[in-house]
Amino acid sequence: MPGKKKNPLWRSFGYAFAGIWTGIRKERNMKIHCTALLMVVIAGIAFRITVSEWCICIVLCALVMSLELVNTALEAVVDLVTEEKKPLAKIAKDTAAGAVLIAAIASVIIGLLIFVPHIAGWFIQS
Template sequence: MEKPKKDPIYKSFGYAFEGIFAVIKKERNMKIHCCMMILVIAAGIFFQISVIKWCLCFSLFGLIMALEMVNTAVEAVVDLVTEERRPLAKLAKDAAAGAVLIASIMAAVAGVMIFVPEFLRFADQIFI
């Protein structure tokens, strides 16, 4: 039996980008994550944060956005499988949403740890 032919790599990337743009367009929370990312990038540029801090910020952006996409995929699959209210369906959806929430809270804590000292240094320069 012959293996089915795989799509060329550029098509695989195309499908991935379609998924990213679909989630950004469809999901309110992904729009919020994108807005927060833009604000953090602007703050990072303004405060001229270090390369290490940039790496941490971009890693957290990727983690949160990837988890939001997995959450969307879990919700879509659960909705595809059943329209009934079932305990396992609820658990799957709630657990996926909880993963995004935990990552977002930890990213916010890291953001405070990165940007509060930068803000305080900036305030010292202005008010002294």
């Protein structure tokens, strides 16, 4: 808005962290993503995955969690606009949910491609 004083940078970061925290508190799926992230970190340390594998895991976790937050934001906007059942509201919510699902499925497949050889190697060694 013209003439409006901009928030200091640290305050903007604070709002962003508050948004992430709200997503984790309110959205069941975000809790599932956080649990998955924790499991990936534990498995990554346990199996000593490579730097490239860490980078792939971090990017995928960030992608899924970011999309989940965008999905939450979109749901909130749709509910703000209308509480009535409307076809466009359904399209908006379902397509945003679909975006999260695509990223989550791809992440699971790539996660399996990374971790299954490490798990198999561990079994062969022991």
